[in-house]
Amino acid sequence: MICLGIEGTAHTIGIGLVEDINGRCHILSNVIKIYKPKHGGGIHPREAANHHATYVADLIKESIKKADIEYADIDLVAFSKGPGLGPCLRTAATAARALSLSLNKPIMGVNHCVAHLEIGRGTIEKCRDPVLLYVSGANTQVIAFAEGKYRVFGETLDIGIGNCLDKFGRYIGLDFPCGPKIEKLAEKGKQYLELPYSIKGMDIAFSGLLTAAEQYVKHGKKIEDICYSIQETTFAALTEVTERAMAHTEKDEVLLGGGVACNKRLREMVKTMAQERDAHFFVPSHDLCVDNGAMIAWLGLLMYKSGIRMNVENSHIDQRFRTDRVDVSWRD
Ligand code: AMP
Ligand code: MG
Numbered sequence: 001m002i003c004l005g006i007e008g009t010a011h012t013i014g015i016g017l018v019e020d021i022n023g024r025c026h027i028l029s030n031v032i033k034i035y036k037p038k039h040g041g042g043i044h045p046r047e048a049a050n051h052h053a054t055y056v057a058d059l060i061k062e063s064i065k066k067a068d069i070e071y072a073d074i075d076l077v078a079f080s081k082g083p084g085l086g087p088c089l090r091t092a093a094t095a096a097r098a099l100s101l102s103l104n105k106p107i108m109g110v111n112h113c114v115a116h117l118e119i120g121r122g123t124i125e126k127c128r129d130p131v132l133l134y135v136s137g138a139n140t141q142v143i144a145f146a147e148g149k150y151r152v153f154g155e156t157l158d159i160g161i162g163n164c165l166d167k168f169g170r171y172i173g174l175d176f177p178c179g180p181k182i183e184k185l186a187e188k189g190k191q192y193l194e195l196p197y198s199i200k201g202m203d204i205a206f207s208g209l210l211t212a213a214e215q216y217v218k219h220g221k222k223i224e225d226i227c228y229s230i231q232e233t234t235f236a237a238l239t240e241v242t243e244r245a246m247a248h249t250e251k252d253e254v255l256l257g258g259g260v261a262c263n264k265r266l267r268e269m270v271k272t273m274a275q276e277r278d279a280h281f282f283v284p285s286h287d288l289c290v291d292n293g294a295m296i297a298w299l300g301l302l303m304y305k306s307g308i309r310m311n312v313e314n315s316h317i318d319q320r321f322r323t324d325r326v327d328v329s330w331r332d
Pocket of ligand 2: 112116136258259290291
């Protein structure tokens, strides 16, 4: 069975084609195009949606060509139902509906956060029942499967970690995405500067830290030291919550997902934590870590095979689609 997935929750429009081979995810093609906000700005939802509308048809053609298949080979069309920015979600859903109707193939709206977890399970051999540390621009959640659902064990109380890095980056004049640039600067940092470490129960807050970091800039502290301190503090908090979720659920696998999972220092911290617990550490390849269509396609396939059905009439989007509202009928 072959599924075409359309991702469009925020800045990325992505098309992925995947095939189910003996229950494993085989990626036929996975192409993305990223909207970049104008210098100094954040994502403008309508501009991002216009970007997606401009490129989605070409990306679909490109994905079919790269996969070396015909349109008639597609068995299912999946799209990112949420959570995300309304105009972006609607654009991806509209493309999915048009494709589903014109090919006369079923449609499936999927949860973006769950897709980040399932693509790890589908493509990494030993990854079976992980705790996912999902760190992206807007989302920061620690997710694991428990009693029939993907539960959120901890999450940000204010902004996502990627957003925190991007906001600080913008403050010091960097272009979006700022995470990779902050990572480079942090490598040159030498002195740790105290920053608020806000863990409340299993949840994390970043906005106080962001304000404190901006204060350091005003007071003339070295940018490299500030970047280093931001990374050390936020990543330690994320690792701490992830470790406690692993202890609580008695799981011995940790999976990273989301754009911030590309960060070497975060990987190192989580990997060290996993090793100290005799747990397995997994991180998908870069193109499957960031927002992409293949993960949407794969989750659509899993849902369809487990008997879930949708039609165009009820293929609504849901900007606030919570991870723990998904009925996980494809797992025991
Ligand atoms: P996503 O929303 O999952 O596509 O991820 C985008 C976010 O990942 C943006 O906030 C980027 O700044 C951030 N990001 C990408 N690469 C890195 C990196 N190497 N280190 C830290 N953050 C990163
Ligand atoms: Mg994402």
